[in-house]
Amino acid sequence: xxxxxxxxxxxxxxxxxxxxxxxxxxxxxxxxxxxxxxxxxxxxxxxxxxxxxxxxxxxxxxxxxxxxxxxxxxxxxxxxxxxxxxxxxxxxxxxxxxxxxxxxxxxxxxxxxxxxxxxxxxxxxxxxxxxxxxxxxxxxxxxxxxxxxxxxxxxxxxxxxxxxxxxxxxxxxxxxxxxxxxxxxxxxxxxxxxxxxxxxxxxxxxxxxxxxxxxxxxxxxxxxxxxxxxxxxxxxxxxxxxxxxxxxxxxxxxxxxxxxxxxxxxxxxxxxxxxxxxxxxxxxxxxxxxxxxxxxxxxxxxxxxxxxxxxxxxxxxxxxxxxxxxxxxxxxxxxxxxxxxxxxxxxxxxxxxxxxxxxxxxxxxxxxxxxxxxxx
Ligand SMILES: Cc1cc2nc3c(=O)[nH]c(=O)nc-3n(C[C@H](O)[C@H](O)[C@H](O)COP(=O)(O)OP(=O)(O)OC[C@H]3O[C@@H](n4cnc5c(N)ncnc54)[C@H](O)[C@@H]3O)c2cc1C
Numbered sequence: 175x176x177x178x179x180x181x182x183x184x185x186x187x188x189x190x191x192x193x194x195x196x197x198x199x200x201x202x203x204x205x206x207x208x209x210x211x212x213x214x215x216x217x218x219x220x221x222x223x224x225x226x227x228x229x230x231x232x233x234x235x236x237x238x239x240x241x242x243x244x245x246x247x248x249x250x251x252x253x254x255x256x257x258x259x260x261x262x263x264x265x266x267x268x269x270x271x272x273x274x275x276x277x278x279x280x281x282x283x284x285x286x287x288x289x290x291x292x293x294x295x296x297x298x299x300x301x302x303x304x305x306x307x308x309x310x311x312x313x314x315x316x317x318x319x320x321x322x323x324x325x326x327x328x329x330x331x332x333x334x335x336x337x338x339x340x341x342x343x344x345x346x347x348x349x350x351x352x353x354x355x356x357x358x359x360x361x362x363x364x365x366x367x368x369x370x371x372x373x374x375x376x377x378x379x380x381x382x383x384x385x386x387x388x389x390x391x392x393x394x395x396x397x398x399x400x401x402x403x404x405x406x407x408x409x410x411x412x413x414x415x416x417x418x419x420x421x422x423x424x425x426x427x428x429x430x431x432x433x434x435x436x437x438x439x440x441x442x443x444x445x446x447x448x449x450x451x452x453x454x455x456x457x458x459x460x461x462x463x464x465x466x467x468x469x470x471x472x473x474x475x476x477x478x479x480x481x482x483x484x485x486x487x488x489x490x491x492x493x494x495x496x497x498x499x500x501x502x503x504x505x506x507x508x509x510x511x512x513x514x515x516x517x518x519x520x521x522x523x524x525x526x527x528x529x530x531x532x533x534x535x536x537x538x539x540x541x542x543x544x545x546x547x548x549x550x
Contacts, residue, residue, distance in 0.1 A: 179205040181372040181525065182360055184347045184384055186212035188323070188511045189503045190376030191330035191341070192518030198337035200526055205339065205368060207360065209346035213327045215378045217511055219448070219480025221401050221434045223414055223426065224512040225262045225318035226287050229278045229548035232536040233489060233509075234285045239516035244321055247515075251329030255321045258429050261413035262318035263292075263300060264549070266310045271418055274548055275313040289315040301411045303468045318414065320426060323511055350387040350500070357388065357499040372525055374501045379446050379481040381504035390495045393543060394505040396481040398447030399436055400454040404472040406431035415465060423461040433472055437461055438550075450477045482508040488547035492521055493539040501525055502539065507547070 183194045186208035194204045208214075224244060226237040247255050266272040275291060282289050292300065294309040331341055349361040350373065359369035377384045379396035407427065414426035425435020437458060455477055463469055485491060485505035490513060492503050503521050506513050520531045535541060 177205070177367075178369045179203050180370065181205075181374065182207060182368055182370040183374045183376055184360065185215065185376040185378060185380075186327075186341055186343065187215045187217040187376065187378050188327065188514035189378070189506060189517050190374070191327055191334065192514040193374055193376060193503055193521050194339060194341070195330045195333050195337070196518040196522040197525065198334050198339035200522060202526070203339065204334065205370070206334070206341040207345045207347050207362065207368070208341065208343045211343045212331060212341060213324055215380070216480050216483065217323050217327060217378075219401065219478055220323055220511045221436060222320050222323050222511060223262070223318075223424075224321060225315070225414070227262055227264065227282065227289060227313065227315055227318060227549055229281075230489065230536055230545075231281065231285060232532075232534070233547065234282060234287065235532060236513050236516040236520070238286060239519060240512055240514070241317065243515035243519070247326065247329060251333060253325065253329055253332070255325045255329060256429060257319065257321040259317055259319035260426060261314060261316040262416065263297065263312050263314045263413045264416045264418065265297065265312045267308045267417070267419050269310055272311045275311075278548060279313070287315055288317050289313060301413060301415060301466075303410050303466050304415070305465055305467055314413070320414070320428065326511075347384065347387070352388055352497060355497055357497055371499045372501070373499060374503060374521065374525070376503045378504070378506070378510065379483045381483060381502065385495075385502065385504075388495065388497045388500050390497060390500065390502075392491065392502060392504055392539070393486055394483050394491070395444065396446040397484055398443035398445065398479060399438065399482055399508070400450055400458070400477060400479045401434065401436045402454070402458050402474050402477040404433040404469070405475050407433060407469070407472050410466065410468055417461070417465055421461060423458060423465070425462055433462070433469060435462060446481045447479050448481070449479045451479070483510070484508070486543040487545050488550050489536050490517070491539050492517055492524070492537040493534075494524065495539060508550070
Protein backbone atom coordinates (compact mmCIF):
# COMPACT_ATOMS: atom_id res chain seq x y z
CA UNK A 175 0.00 0.00 0.00
CA UNK A 176 1.24 3.51 -0.79
CA UNK A 177 -0.26 6.55 0.89
CA UNK A 178 0.83 10.14 1.34
CA UNK A 179 -0.48 12.37 4.14
CA UNK A 180 0.35 15.89 5.33
CA UNK A 181 0.84 14.50 8.85
CA UNK A 182 0.79 11.11 10.55
CA UNK A 183 -0.08 10.89 14.23
CA UNK A 184 0.91 7.67 16.01
CA UNK A 185 -1.44 6.89 18.90
CA UNK A 186 -5.15 7.57 19.33
CA UNK A 187 -5.18 8.60 22.97
CA UNK A 188 -6.13 12.06 24.17
CA UNK A 189 -2.86 13.66 23.01
CA UNK A 190 -2.85 12.09 19.55
CA UNK A 191 -6.51 12.74 18.83
CA UNK A 192 -6.44 16.34 20.12
CA UNK A 193 -3.39 16.98 17.95
CA UNK A 194 -4.92 15.32 14.89
CA UNK A 195 -8.10 17.34 15.43
CA UNK A 196 -6.25 20.66 15.59
CA UNK A 197 -4.06 19.80 12.60
CA UNK A 198 -7.13 18.78 10.60
CA UNK A 199 -8.84 22.07 11.52
CA UNK A 200 -5.90 23.73 9.83
CA UNK A 201 -6.64 21.78 6.65
CA UNK A 202 -3.93 19.17 7.05
CA UNK A 203 -4.72 15.76 5.59
CA UNK A 204 -3.99 13.78 8.76
CA UNK A 205 -3.81 10.05 9.39
CA UNK A 206 -3.95 8.66 12.93
CA UNK A 207 -2.53 5.15 13.33
CA UNK A 208 -3.53 3.28 16.48
CA UNK A 209 -2.35 -0.19 17.42
CA UNK A 210 -5.55 -0.97 19.35
CA UNK A 211 -8.77 1.02 19.54
CA UNK A 212 -8.94 4.76 20.36
CA UNK A 213 -8.57 5.17 24.12
CA UNK A 214 -7.21 1.66 24.72
CA UNK A 215 -4.01 3.08 26.25
CA UNK A 216 -3.92 5.33 29.30
CA UNK A 217 -6.72 7.66 28.26
CA UNK A 218 -9.47 5.06 28.53
CA UNK A 219 -8.18 4.15 31.99
CA UNK A 220 -8.04 7.64 33.46
CA UNK A 221 -10.61 9.08 35.84
CA UNK A 222 -11.28 12.31 33.96
CA UNK A 223 -10.00 14.87 36.47
CA UNK A 224 -9.18 18.34 35.14
CA UNK A 225 -7.30 20.96 37.15
CA UNK A 226 -5.29 24.10 36.71
CA UNK A 227 -3.52 23.93 40.07
CA UNK A 228 0.07 23.20 39.05
CA UNK A 229 3.34 24.69 40.27
CA UNK A 230 5.08 25.76 37.05
CA UNK A 231 4.15 28.59 34.67
CA UNK A 232 4.06 26.34 31.61
CA UNK A 233 1.77 23.71 33.15
CA UNK A 234 -0.60 26.40 34.44
CA UNK A 235 -0.68 28.07 31.01
CA UNK A 236 -1.35 24.73 29.33
CA UNK A 237 -4.23 24.10 31.69
CA UNK A 238 -5.70 27.59 31.27
CA UNK A 239 -5.91 26.84 27.56
CA UNK A 240 -7.25 23.30 28.10
CA UNK A 241 -10.00 24.52 30.43
CA UNK A 242 -10.94 27.22 27.92
CA UNK A 243 -11.36 24.46 25.35
CA UNK A 244 -13.17 21.99 27.65
CA UNK A 245 -15.72 24.72 28.39
CA UNK A 246 -16.64 25.06 24.74
CA UNK A 247 -16.23 21.43 23.62
CA UNK A 248 -19.88 20.44 23.86
CA UNK A 249 -20.88 23.30 21.56
CA UNK A 250 -17.96 22.57 19.24
CA UNK A 251 -18.51 18.80 19.02
CA UNK A 252 -22.31 18.94 19.24
CA UNK A 253 -22.25 16.18 21.88
CA UNK A 254 -21.89 15.95 25.64
CA UNK A 255 -18.55 15.35 27.34
CA UNK A 256 -20.03 15.50 30.87
CA UNK A 257 -17.88 18.51 31.70
CA UNK A 258 -18.52 19.83 35.20
CA UNK A 259 -16.57 22.31 37.31
CA UNK A 260 -16.95 20.97 40.83
CA UNK A 261 -13.51 22.19 41.93
CA UNK A 262 -10.39 20.51 43.34
CA UNK A 263 -9.54 20.59 47.03
CA UNK A 264 -5.96 19.61 47.91
CA UNK A 265 -5.55 18.77 51.60
CA UNK A 266 -2.51 19.39 53.79
CA UNK A 267 -2.00 17.15 56.80
CA UNK A 268 1.33 18.74 57.72
CA UNK A 269 2.63 22.29 57.74
CA UNK A 270 5.31 21.60 55.08
CA UNK A 271 2.59 20.72 52.56
CA UNK A 272 0.63 23.85 53.53
CA UNK A 273 3.78 25.93 53.01
CA UNK A 274 4.18 24.44 49.53
CA UNK A 275 0.60 25.45 48.69
CA UNK A 276 1.27 28.93 50.07
CA UNK A 277 4.54 29.33 48.15
CA UNK A 278 2.97 28.52 44.77
CA UNK A 279 -0.12 30.68 45.30
CA UNK A 280 1.29 34.02 44.00
CA UNK A 281 2.32 32.44 40.67
CA UNK A 282 -1.01 30.66 40.31
CA UNK A 283 -2.93 33.89 40.98
CA UNK A 284 -0.67 35.92 38.70
CA UNK A 285 -1.52 33.49 35.88
CA UNK A 286 -5.24 33.95 36.50
CA UNK A 287 -6.29 31.06 38.74
CA UNK A 288 -9.15 31.62 41.16
CA UNK A 289 -7.62 29.85 44.10
CA UNK A 290 -7.74 30.12 47.90
CA UNK A 291 -5.90 28.70 50.86
CA UNK A 292 -8.41 27.23 53.31
CA UNK A 293 -8.25 26.66 57.06
CA UNK A 294 -9.36 23.23 58.34
CA UNK A 295 -12.74 24.80 59.25
CA UNK A 296 -13.14 26.18 55.72
CA UNK A 297 -12.29 22.75 54.24
CA UNK A 298 -15.05 21.23 56.39
CA UNK A 299 -17.47 23.96 55.37
CA UNK A 300 -16.75 23.14 51.71
CA UNK A 301 -17.01 19.38 52.29
CA UNK A 302 -19.08 18.82 55.44
CA UNK A 303 -18.74 15.00 55.16
CA UNK A 304 -14.92 15.25 55.32
CA UNK A 305 -13.09 13.75 58.29
CA UNK A 306 -10.94 16.66 59.48
CA UNK A 307 -8.66 14.61 61.79
CA UNK A 308 -5.10 15.87 61.48
CA UNK A 309 -6.02 18.44 58.85
CA UNK A 310 -3.78 21.52 58.70
CA UNK A 311 -5.58 23.19 55.80
CA UNK A 312 -6.07 23.03 52.08
CA UNK A 313 -6.03 24.85 48.79
CA UNK A 314 -9.08 25.06 46.56
CA UNK A 315 -10.03 26.23 43.11
CA UNK A 316 -13.64 26.17 41.97
CA UNK A 317 -12.61 26.26 38.31
CA UNK A 318 -11.22 22.70 38.25
CA UNK A 319 -13.45 19.76 37.43
CA UNK A 320 -14.14 16.63 35.44
CA UNK A 321 -15.15 15.25 32.04
CA UNK A 322 -15.81 11.80 30.60
CA UNK A 323 -12.70 10.64 28.68
CA UNK A 324 -14.41 8.38 26.10
CA UNK A 325 -16.89 11.13 25.20
CA UNK A 326 -14.07 13.61 24.69
CA UNK A 327 -12.29 11.10 22.42
CA UNK A 328 -15.53 10.44 20.52
CA UNK A 329 -15.92 14.20 19.96
CA UNK A 330 -12.38 14.46 18.62
CA UNK A 331 -12.87 11.48 16.30
CA UNK A 332 -16.06 12.84 14.79
CA UNK A 333 -14.39 16.26 14.37
CA UNK A 334 -11.34 14.67 12.75
CA UNK A 335 -13.56 12.78 10.30
CA UNK A 336 -15.66 15.87 9.54
CA UNK A 337 -12.44 17.68 8.70
CA UNK A 338 -11.57 14.97 6.18
CA UNK A 339 -8.87 13.21 8.21
CA UNK A 340 -8.71 9.52 9.12
CA UNK A 341 -8.27 7.34 12.21
CA UNK A 342 -7.09 3.79 11.51
CA UNK A 343 -7.50 1.47 14.52
CA UNK A 344 -5.65 -1.84 14.92
CA UNK A 345 -2.74 -0.58 12.84
CA UNK A 346 0.54 -0.75 14.73
CA UNK A 347 3.52 1.28 13.59
CA UNK A 348 6.63 -0.86 13.80
CA UNK A 349 9.17 1.30 12.01
CA UNK A 350 9.80 4.84 10.88
CA UNK A 351 11.24 5.72 7.49
CA UNK A 352 14.13 8.12 8.03
CA UNK A 353 16.44 9.46 5.32
CA UNK A 354 19.29 11.83 6.12
CA UNK A 355 17.90 12.59 9.58
CA UNK A 356 14.53 13.51 8.04
CA UNK A 357 11.31 11.59 8.58
CA UNK A 358 9.62 10.29 5.44
CA UNK A 359 6.88 8.04 6.80
CA UNK A 360 6.06 4.94 8.79
CA UNK A 361 5.71 1.21 8.28
CA UNK A 362 3.04 -0.83 9.99
CA UNK A 363 3.06 -4.37 11.31
CA UNK A 364 0.42 -5.41 8.76
CA UNK A 365 2.77 -4.50 5.89
CA UNK A 366 1.48 -0.97 5.17
CA UNK A 367 3.71 1.99 4.26
CA UNK A 368 2.42 5.52 4.85
CA UNK A 369 4.41 8.54 3.73
CA UNK A 370 4.51 11.96 5.35
CA UNK A 371 7.05 14.69 6.09
CA UNK A 372 5.44 15.17 9.51
CA UNK A 373 5.13 12.37 12.08
CA UNK A 374 3.97 12.95 15.66
CA UNK A 375 4.71 10.40 18.39
CA UNK A 376 1.76 10.51 20.83
CA UNK A 377 2.24 6.99 22.16
CA UNK A 378 1.77 7.54 25.89
CA UNK A 379 3.48 4.78 27.91
CA UNK A 380 4.92 3.32 24.67
CA UNK A 381 6.51 6.63 23.61
CA UNK A 382 10.13 5.60 24.26
CA UNK A 383 9.86 2.51 22.06
CA UNK A 384 8.44 4.59 19.21
CA UNK A 385 11.14 7.23 19.82
CA UNK A 386 13.80 4.55 19.38
CA UNK A 387 12.38 3.70 15.94
CA UNK A 388 13.79 7.09 14.88
CA UNK A 389 16.91 6.82 17.03
CA UNK A 390 15.50 9.44 19.45
CA UNK A 391 15.93 8.69 23.16
CA UNK A 392 12.91 9.88 25.13
CA UNK A 393 13.14 9.95 28.94
CA UNK A 394 9.64 8.55 29.39
CA UNK A 395 9.01 5.57 31.66
CA UNK A 396 5.74 3.86 32.44
CA UNK A 397 4.44 3.17 35.94
CA UNK A 398 1.36 1.29 37.08
CA UNK A 399 -1.68 2.98 38.62
CA UNK A 400 -5.20 1.78 39.39
CA UNK A 401 -8.64 3.27 39.81
CA UNK A 402 -12.05 2.33 41.15
CA UNK A 403 -15.63 3.41 40.64
CA UNK A 404 -18.61 2.87 42.95
CA UNK A 405 -22.33 2.63 42.46
CA UNK A 406 -24.37 5.83 42.52
CA UNK A 407 -24.52 7.60 45.85
CA UNK A 408 -26.58 10.54 47.05
CA UNK A 409 -24.68 13.79 46.42
CA UNK A 410 -22.04 14.04 49.15
CA UNK A 411 -19.51 16.54 47.78
CA UNK A 412 -18.89 18.60 44.66
CA UNK A 413 -15.13 18.79 44.58
CA UNK A 414 -12.29 16.39 43.81
CA UNK A 415 -10.63 15.65 47.17
CA UNK A 416 -6.87 15.08 47.07
CA UNK A 417 -5.15 13.65 50.14
CA UNK A 418 -1.39 14.00 49.64
CA UNK A 419 -0.31 11.77 52.54
CA UNK A 420 1.89 8.83 51.54
CA UNK A 421 -1.12 6.60 52.18
CA UNK A 422 -3.55 9.14 50.76
CA UNK A 423 -5.82 8.99 47.73
CA UNK A 424 -7.95 11.23 45.52
CA UNK A 425 -11.53 10.90 44.33
CA UNK A 426 -14.56 12.84 43.23
CA UNK A 427 -18.23 12.24 42.69
CA UNK A 428 -19.39 12.13 39.09
CA UNK A 429 -22.49 14.10 38.17
CA UNK A 430 -24.44 10.80 38.19
CA UNK A 431 -23.42 10.12 41.82
CA UNK A 432 -20.70 7.51 41.24
CA UNK A 433 -17.47 8.02 43.17
CA UNK A 434 -14.32 7.50 41.10
CA UNK A 435 -10.77 7.66 42.38
CA UNK A 436 -7.19 6.44 42.65
CA UNK A 437 -4.09 6.49 44.78
CA UNK A 438 -0.45 6.65 43.75
CA UNK A 439 1.32 3.50 44.94
CA UNK A 440 4.39 3.96 47.14
CA UNK A 441 6.87 2.74 46.05
CA UNK A 442 5.92 3.23 42.41
CA UNK A 443 5.35 0.19 40.14
CA UNK A 444 7.65 0.58 37.13
CA UNK A 445 6.50 -0.77 33.75
CA UNK A 446 3.38 -0.89 31.65
CA UNK A 447 0.52 -2.29 33.71
CA UNK A 448 -3.12 -2.99 33.13
CA UNK A 449 -3.87 -5.47 35.91
CA UNK A 450 -6.29 -4.68 38.73
CA UNK A 451 -4.81 -5.91 42.00
CA UNK A 452 -6.45 -7.23 45.12
CA UNK A 453 -4.24 -4.91 47.17
CA UNK A 454 -5.79 -1.86 45.52
CA UNK A 455 -9.31 -3.24 45.92
CA UNK A 456 -8.76 -3.55 49.68
CA UNK A 457 -6.69 -0.42 50.18
CA UNK A 458 -8.54 2.17 48.10
CA UNK A 459 -11.91 1.88 49.90
CA UNK A 460 -10.07 1.98 53.25
CA UNK A 461 -8.35 5.23 52.31
CA UNK A 462 -11.49 6.80 50.86
CA UNK A 463 -13.52 5.84 53.95
CA UNK A 464 -10.92 7.39 56.24
CA UNK A 465 -11.51 10.73 54.48
CA UNK A 466 -15.26 10.45 53.95
CA UNK A 467 -16.79 7.91 56.39
CA UNK A 468 -20.24 8.47 54.83
CA UNK A 469 -18.99 6.45 51.83
CA UNK A 470 -19.55 3.29 53.90
CA UNK A 471 -22.75 2.57 51.95
CA UNK A 472 -20.96 2.82 48.58
CA UNK A 473 -20.18 -0.40 46.71
CA UNK A 474 -17.21 -0.73 44.37
CA UNK A 475 -18.57 -1.89 41.02
CA UNK A 476 -15.34 -1.97 39.03
CA UNK A 477 -11.63 -1.40 39.38
CA UNK A 478 -8.93 -1.41 36.75
CA UNK A 479 -5.27 -0.76 36.07
CA UNK A 480 -3.38 1.45 33.66
CA UNK A 481 -0.11 3.29 33.27
CA UNK A 482 1.24 6.77 33.79
CA UNK A 483 3.92 7.92 31.35
CA UNK A 484 6.46 9.70 33.53
CA UNK A 485 9.31 12.07 32.74
CA UNK A 486 12.01 12.64 35.37
CA UNK A 487 10.59 16.08 36.28
CA UNK A 488 6.89 15.30 35.88
CA UNK A 489 6.38 17.70 32.95
CA UNK A 490 5.41 16.72 29.41
CA UNK A 491 7.75 16.74 26.42
CA UNK A 492 6.08 18.62 23.55
CA UNK A 493 8.72 19.39 20.98
CA UNK A 494 10.57 18.87 17.75
CA UNK A 495 13.32 16.23 17.78
CA UNK A 496 16.75 16.06 16.14
CA UNK A 497 15.05 14.14 13.29
CA UNK A 498 13.50 16.73 10.97
CA UNK A 499 9.73 16.39 10.77
CA UNK A 500 9.53 14.03 13.77
CA UNK A 501 7.67 15.59 16.71
CA UNK A 502 6.72 14.32 20.16
CA UNK A 503 3.82 14.97 22.55
CA UNK A 504 4.77 12.48 25.25
CA UNK A 505 5.55 12.00 28.93
CA UNK A 506 2.31 13.60 30.08
CA UNK A 507 3.12 12.29 33.56
CA UNK A 508 -0.34 11.26 34.69
CA UNK A 509 -2.08 14.45 33.53
CA UNK A 510 -2.43 13.78 29.83
CA UNK A 511 -6.20 13.79 29.61
CA UNK A 512 -6.41 17.32 30.98
CA UNK A 513 -3.33 18.59 29.10
CA UNK A 514 -4.45 17.17 25.76
CA UNK A 515 -6.68 19.96 24.39
CA UNK A 516 -3.93 22.55 24.85
CA UNK A 517 -1.28 20.15 23.55
CA UNK A 518 -3.32 19.71 20.37
CA UNK A 519 -3.38 23.44 19.75
CA UNK A 520 0.20 24.17 20.70
CA UNK A 521 1.83 21.20 18.98
CA UNK A 522 0.07 22.20 15.74
CA UNK A 523 1.57 25.67 16.11
CA UNK A 524 5.02 24.15 16.59
CA UNK A 525 4.52 21.91 13.54
CA UNK A 526 2.82 24.36 11.18
CA UNK A 527 4.07 27.78 12.27
CA UNK A 528 7.45 26.65 13.57
CA UNK A 529 7.00 28.71 16.76
CA UNK A 530 6.79 27.91 20.42
CA UNK A 531 3.58 29.47 21.77
CA UNK A 532 5.26 30.94 24.89
CA UNK A 533 8.40 30.36 26.95
CA UNK A 534 8.60 26.65 26.24
CA UNK A 535 11.65 25.76 28.37
CA UNK A 536 9.80 23.29 30.62
CA UNK A 537 8.45 21.22 27.70
CA UNK A 538 11.57 20.95 25.57
CA UNK A 539 13.20 17.61 24.92
CA UNK A 540 16.73 18.86 25.69
CA UNK A 541 15.82 20.59 28.98
CA UNK A 542 17.37 20.11 32.39
CA UNK A 543 15.10 17.51 34.04
CA UNK A 544 16.21 18.14 37.63
CA UNK A 545 13.32 20.49 38.56
CA UNK A 546 10.14 18.86 39.93
CA UNK A 547 6.41 19.54 39.59
CA UNK A 548 5.24 20.15 43.17
CA UNK A 549 1.54 19.43 42.55
CA UNK A 550 2.00 15.96 41.04
C1 LIG B 1 -5.68 5.11 36.78
C2 LIG B 1 -5.36 6.38 36.02
C3 LIG B 1 -5.99 7.57 36.36
C4 LIG B 1 -5.72 8.76 35.66
N1 LIG B 1 -6.41 9.90 35.95
C5 LIG B 1 -6.18 11.03 35.23
C6 LIG B 1 -6.95 12.19 35.43
O1 LIG B 1 -7.83 12.24 36.29
N2 LIG B 1 -6.70 13.28 34.66
C7 LIG B 1 -5.72 13.27 33.69
O2 LIG B 1 -5.52 14.29 33.03
N3 LIG B 1 -4.98 12.17 33.48
C8 LIG B 1 -5.18 11.06 34.22
N4 LIG B 1 -4.44 9.94 33.98
C9 LIG B 1 -3.31 10.01 33.04
C10 LIG B 1 -3.82 9.97 31.63
O3 LIG B 1 -4.63 8.84 31.43
C11 LIG B 1 -2.64 9.96 30.66
O4 LIG B 1 -1.70 10.94 31.00
C12 LIG B 1 -3.12 10.22 29.25
O5 LIG B 1 -4.20 9.40 28.93
C13 LIG B 1 -1.99 10.04 28.26
O6 LIG B 1 -2.55 10.25 26.99
P1 LIG B 1 -1.72 9.87 25.73
O7 LIG B 1 -2.57 10.20 24.55
O8 LIG B 1 -0.37 10.46 25.82
O9 LIG B 1 -1.48 8.29 25.85
P2 LIG B 1 -2.49 7.05 25.59
O10 LIG B 1 -3.89 7.34 25.94
O11 LIG B 1 -1.85 5.86 26.23
O12 LIG B 1 -2.42 6.91 24.03
C14 LIG B 1 -1.29 6.38 23.36
C15 LIG B 1 -1.80 5.45 22.28
O13 LIG B 1 -0.71 5.07 21.44
C16 LIG B 1 -0.98 3.77 20.97
N5 LIG B 1 0.28 3.21 20.50
C17 LIG B 1 1.38 2.92 21.23
N6 LIG B 1 2.35 2.43 20.43
C18 LIG B 1 1.85 2.40 19.17
C19 LIG B 1 2.36 1.99 17.91
N7 LIG B 1 3.61 1.49 17.80
N8 LIG B 1 1.57 2.12 16.82
C20 LIG B 1 0.32 2.62 16.91
N9 LIG B 1 -0.22 3.01 18.09
C21 LIG B 1 0.54 2.91 19.19
C22 LIG B 1 -1.55 3.07 22.21
O14 LIG B 1 -2.27 1.92 21.86
C23 LIG B 1 -2.40 4.17 22.83
O15 LIG B 1 -3.76 4.08 22.46
C24 LIG B 1 -4.73 8.74 34.64
C25 LIG B 1 -4.09 7.54 34.29
C26 LIG B 1 -4.40 6.36 34.96
C27 LIG B 1 -3.72 5.08 34.57
